[in-house]
Amino acid sequence: MSERAASVTPAEEQDDEQPDADAQIADGAAPDATEESETTPEPVTTGAEAVVRALENAGVEYAFGVQGGAIMPVYDALYDSDIYHVTMAHEQGAAHAADAYGIVSGEPGICLATSGPGATNLVTGIADADMDSDPMVALTGQVPTAFVGNDAFQETDTTGVTTPITKENTFSSDPDRVGTDVSEAFALARDGRPGPTLVDLPKDVTKSETDREPDDPRVPDTYEVQERADEEIVAAAAERIENAAKPVMLLGGGVIKGEASDVCREFAIEHEIPVITTMPGIGAFPEDHELSLEMAGMHGTGYANMAITHCDALIGIGTRFDDRLTGGIETFAPDAELIHVDIDPAEISKNIRADYPLVGDAATVVEQLCEAIDASPKVAKWRAQCQQWKSDYSMAYEAPEDEPVQPEFVVEALDEATSDRAIVTTGVGQHQMWACQYWTYTEPRTWVSSHGLGTMGYGLPAAIGARLAADDDQEVVCIDGDGSFLMTLQELSVAVRENLDITVAVLNNEYIGMVRQWQDAFFEGRHSASEYHWCPEFDKLAEAFGARGFRIDDYDEVAETIEAALAYDGPSVIDVHIDPEANVYPMVPSGGDNGQFALTEEQL
Amino acid sequence: MRRGLDGPAPEERPTPEGRRNDQGIRIDPEVEATHLPRRTVISTLVQHEPGVLAEVSGLFSRRQFNIESLTVGPTDDEDRARITLVVEEPDPGIDQVKKQLRKLVPVISVRELAPDAMRRELALVKVDAERPDQVAAVADMYDATTVDSSPETATFEITGARQKIEAAIETFGQFGIREISRTGTTALARGTAETAAPVSATESATDQPTQQDQYTADDD
Numbered sequence A: 001m002s003e004r005a006a007s008v009t010p011a012e013e014q015d016d017e018q019p020d021a022d023a024q025i026a027d028g029a030a031p032d033a034t035e036e037s038e039t040t041p042e043p044v045t046t047g048a049e050a051v052v053r054a055l056e057n058a059g060v061e062y063a064f065g066v067q068g069g070a071i072m073p074v075y076d077a078l079y080d081s082d083i084y085h086v087t088m089a090h091e092q093g094a095a096h097a098a099d100a101y102g103i104v105s106g107e108p109g110i111c112l113a114t115s116g117p118g119a120t121n122l123v124t125g126i127a128d129a130d131m132d133s134d135p136m137v138a139l140t141g142q143v144p145t146a147f148v149g150n151d152a153f154q155e156t157d158t159t160g161v162t163t164p165i166t167k168e169n170t171f172s173s174d175p176d177r178v179g180t181d182v183s184e185a186f187a188l189a190r191d192g193r194p195g196p197t198l199v200d201l202p203k204d205v206t207k208s209e210t211d212r213e214p215d216d217p218r219v220p221d222t223y224e225v226q227e228r229a230d231e232e233i234v235a236a237a238a239e240r241i242e243n244a245a246k247p248v249m250l251l252g253g254g255v256i257k258g259e260a261s262d263v264c265r266e267f268a269i270e271h272e273i274p275v276i277t278t279m280p281g282i283g284a285f286p287e288d289h290e291l292s293l294e295m296a297g298m299h300g301t302g303y304a305n306m307a308i309t310h311c312d313a314l315i316g317i318g319t320r321f322d323d324r325l326t327g328g329i330e331t332f333a334p335d336a337e338l339i340h341v342d343i344d345p346a347e348i349s350k351n352i353r354a355d356y357p358l359v360g361d362a363a364t365v366v367e368q369l370c371e372a373i374d375a376s377p378k379v380a381k382w383r384a385q386c387q388q389w390k391s392d393y394s395m396a397y398e399a400p401e402d403e404p405v406q407p408e409f410v411v412e413a414l415d416e417a418t419s420d421r422a423i424v425t426t427g428v429g430q431h432q433m434w435a436c437q438y439w440t441y442t443e444p445r446t447w448v449s450s451h452g453l454g455t456m457g458y459g460l461p462a463a464i465g466a467r468l469a470a471d472d473d474q475e476v477v478c479i480d481g482d483g484s485f486l487m488t489l490q491e492l493s494v495a496v497r498e499n500l501d502i503t504v505a506v507l508n509n510e511y512i513g514m515v516r517q518w519q520d521a522f523f524e525g526r527h528s529a530s531e532y533h534w535c536p537e538f539d540k541l542a543e544a545f546g547a548r549g550f551r552i553d554d555y556d557e558v559a560e561t562i563e564a565a566l567a568y569d570g571p572s573v574i575d576v577h578i579d580p581e582a583n584v585y586p587m588v589p590s591g592g593d594n595g596q597f598a599l600t601e602e603q604l
Numbered sequence B: 001m002r003r004g005l006d007g008p009a010p011e012e013r014p015t016p017e018g019r020r021n022d023q024g025i026r027i028d029p030e031v032e033a034t035h036l037p038r039r040t041v042i043s044t045l046v047q048h049e050p051g052v053l054a055e056v057s058g059l060f061s062r063r064q065f066n067i068e069s070l071t072v073g074p075t076d077d078e079d080r081a082r083i084t085l086v087v088e089e090p091d092p093g094i095d096q097v098k099k100q101l102r103k104l105v106p107v108i109s110v111r112e113l114a115p116d117a118m119r120r121e122l123a124l125v126k127v128d129a130e131r132p133d134q135v136a137a138v139a140d141m142y143d144a145t146t147v148d149s150s151p152e153t154a155t156f157e158i159t160g161a162r163q164k165i166e167a168a169i170e171t172f173g174q175f176g177i178r179e180i181s182r183t184g185t186t187a188l189a190r191g192t193a194e195t196a197a198p199v200s201a202t203e204s205a206t207d208q209p210t211q212q213d214q215y216t217a218d219d220d
């Protein structure tokens, strides 16, 4: 390496925004990096190479990002790597794609951005991953350390901005440490309760010489995760379950992240305990099973909400009791003793007081519970009651031929046309709720949505990340809203460039539909800023991007259009013109009583 | 066309008897049970590295924990610093403070101190020195040390429990106080008890309030 790379002077860095070809050549990689040996990789020579080596050691296959001045050394090192980089249209897209990659694969998704605006564009995606405990690593370029704090060009205090929305972040200031910082970030994103981590990479640090190979991914010593729950509490909880007359299992996203779906299924089926999921927990239990009551909460099924309101023992696993699930705390499962399994001790008794706190890995703790239970609870009456609620409050809808297409019909048609393992991603709004309610999920890691943060625009970039993580025979379908799609539709260019087989169904109501629904219910129908007087024609827009465009206006077009879109081997967009007045029911008004869900607007 | 789903309306459905309070605790409909705030001292040992204090103080602001004071300083181990927090929260809130602190990666250990812990605060008080004899007498009363004096002002250093400092400030008030600077409480457990030592995750999840008695954080 030349001397210049190691000691960057501020003056050189200034005009760095325009890639300086001469400097690149002068600073270029080690002269004979051409002779690649198959078995032993070349030793690292720069901080940037250490960063990339750390990712390679962690088994990273894909990274999502956008280039820029401060992150250029890392991209330069990526040039020689087998890691496949997907250049996104916007950093928010990179973060959502990485997030979805993490959900589907179970391994942290990687996103990269330059300093300043690149880093701040990641923020929404990082916050989203944080709320949903998705494993993700964000690598951000930073101005050279000598400039930090001077309001340099494209400087933002990225670790400062992201502290509240990351599991951990690091400003990496030492070329000999930078690779290990990235390894550690990877391990922290994945281990224990997953979440997003960030490493901020000053340009001088990544450009500097180092021969320090990164350590393997390992969490810092101060980070401890408890795998097994306290045996005494397990025994007490087991006894409580044995004696329960009206038990319910509530499976959250932690069940899927902790690979506990199988053991939870066995547990529920063996003891015939009805199962409810939270929204992030969708897929943890097969919704076509008799014991399944599907999702509870604001737009959960009536039967799930009745069961959760009337149960006497609630076995909550990997759920944080978000207010969209609980409604008003005072009326949430008021007769139930709570058995709460979570890997994060801080989730226990945060919102709902746990009577049996079980800290540990979901799969391990449920196995402990399996062993500790001697006799199944007597639940015949309770199960019959749950079945009764299922028929009383069935999720049926009417779809008269002479009316505009109902969204539920489209969701069901998509579900029918695809396999059980098809992956669904969504934006945020009414369409997201219909996608929860009218698609029958049977497998974990097939439902990819923005739960905690509720980020419009999540669906399309998430579909890109999901596509790359999914098996080839798994279809990826994005059910989007017109408003949500408009927020990140530029990522269609990426799907086309990478020739990704994705089907986007835009449930187009020419409304910011969910807002319109609330305005009708709670603001006397005053549609302030919720009407789209003009929506682009999404099928034509898709064609402009180089994707296939389709349009549905009538029922008789639904099946064959969906079939054609799914058959197309590449990205396709169906502009589905649905009934603009369609609303999502059941609904528990926010902070309301789950047992008092409304079935029609009049009941709100 | 009627929009919505079928099924018995809200008023036709059974409703359960029970209720929870706003802290998520099941309550007997007869007895209301809400925890009132109490003041306590939490000591935490952290990695001595840049950004730790911002992480800890940021946690308090974004979770809206009610913080009375926060002090920080190095320990005998140069890689570790001790942060002493005085918080005022109901018991479930204090539990959350401890658990959320433990989640921060650079945090090594967190402990709520027993009521008999040693607690000290330092204050600098600058008063008008028109009546030097009387000022000196008050200073004497509170074991205050003179750190600066000029024809117009005298500045004293007072250390002790919070009440003592508050009492001293009140008494000095009669001379006219120009400026005050206080450090906030720092504390150590008494005897061989450890101030902040690691605890297991289960212990932290089931942490029960350690201070059920009358003490406030400032009794000495």
Ligand SMILES: Cc1ncc(C[n+]2csc(CCOP(=O)(O)OP(=O)(O)O)c2C)c(N)n1
Binding pocket: A427, A428, A429, A430, A431, A432, A454, A455, A456, A457, A480, A481, A482, A483, A484, A485, A507, A509, A511, A512, A513, A514, A515
């Ligand atoms: C980034 C962002 N901005 C605003 C909102 C608030 N919001 C929630 S739902 C919604 C309407 C969504 O409209 P659309 O995507 O068309 O879906 P629809 O409800 O019509 O199915 C809005 C604006 C949000 N969730 N995310």
